[in-house]
Amino acid sequence: MSLAQPDFAILRKAQRGDERAFSILVRAYEVPVFNYVLRLVGDRSLAEDLTQEVFLRVYQGLPKFSLRCRFTTWLFQVTKNRVLDELRALERRPRSVMALEDAPAFEVLDAPAERIEAMDAVWRAINLLSVDLKMALLLRDVVGLSYTEIADSLEITLATVKWRIYKAREEVQLALAREGIGYPGASEHTAELPRVAEVVPLPKR
Numbered sequence: 001m002s003l004a005q006p007d008f009a010i011l012r013k014a015q016r017g018d019e020r021a022f023s024i025l026v027r028a029y030e031v032p033v034f035n036y037v038l039r040l041v042g043d044r045s046l047a048e049d050l051t052q053e054v055f056l057r058v059y060q061g062l063p064k065f066s067l068r069c070r071f072t073t074w075l076f077q078v079t080k081n082r083v084l085d086e087l088r089a090l091e092r093r094p095r096s097v098m099a100l101e102d103a104p105a106f107e108v109l110d111a112p113a114e115r116i117e118a119m120d121a122v123w124r125a126i127n128l129l130s131v132d133l134k135m136a137l138l139l140r141d142v143v144g145l146s147y148t149e150i151a152d153s154l155e156i157t158l159a160t161v162k163w164r165i166y167k168a169r170e171e172v173q174l175a176l177a178r179e180g181i182g183y184p185g186a187s188e189h190t191a192e193l194p195r196v197a198e199v200v201p202l203p204k205r
Contacts, residue, residue, distance in 0.1 A: 003032060003072045003144045011071060015062045022062070026055050029072075032143050033079055039126065039138055040083050050086060054079045069152070076139060076153040087131060118181050125175035129168055136161055137168035 006025055013021035033054055038047035057078050065074060126134060139150045147165075151158045 002146065003029075006071050008067075011067070015065060017063075022059055025058075025071075029075060030055065033075065036076070036079060036138055036143055037083055039123075039142070040131070040134060041086065042127070046086070050082055054082050057082065070149060072145060073149045073152045076143065076145065076149075077155065080135060080154055083135075084131075118176075121176055121179050121181050122172065125172040126168075128175060129171060133164050133168040133171070136164035137172075140165050 006028060010021045010024050014025055030051060034047055034051045037050050037054070038044060041047055041050065054075075058075060061078065065071075126137065129137065135154060136150055139145045139153060140147070145153065147158060147161050150165075151161045154161065156164075
């Protein structure tokens, strides 16, 4: 399911500095941005901080945002740039980051134990992917961007996007196979990830 674009009138008001309109944009997109960042950095507190910083950058950049571009494409381009900056900084100054398997899991309401175990295995497999593969896969199978939007957000070619998603799904399926886990509809290298609960609620501020 594709991520919806914001109402044009709301976006125009936000560009002109209307704080109420901007808060509507934040409420609409903070959860998908937070979920994406959390799965990339593996630290809930850091993901909360980065999400706030992403929307600060969005607020600062909105007046110059071209309406010829999809808002979600630009939003996740800003997110990608901020996350990569942080990951590079973490490499220079190592810090204690919570293992992703210790992060609060997506809830699957009333799901059988076998499905919950399979979902845990999926996320463990995703955590082993390189950052490049993980970003592309999450934008497609979790956020719901189109291949073209992903190419624009990550600033790479469409062919590269397709290869990264193909490779990421292949590596995830191989990791699951090593654990003896499969999932319905997993035709060779083409299936999307099993769907998980759509949101991880942000802490109330």
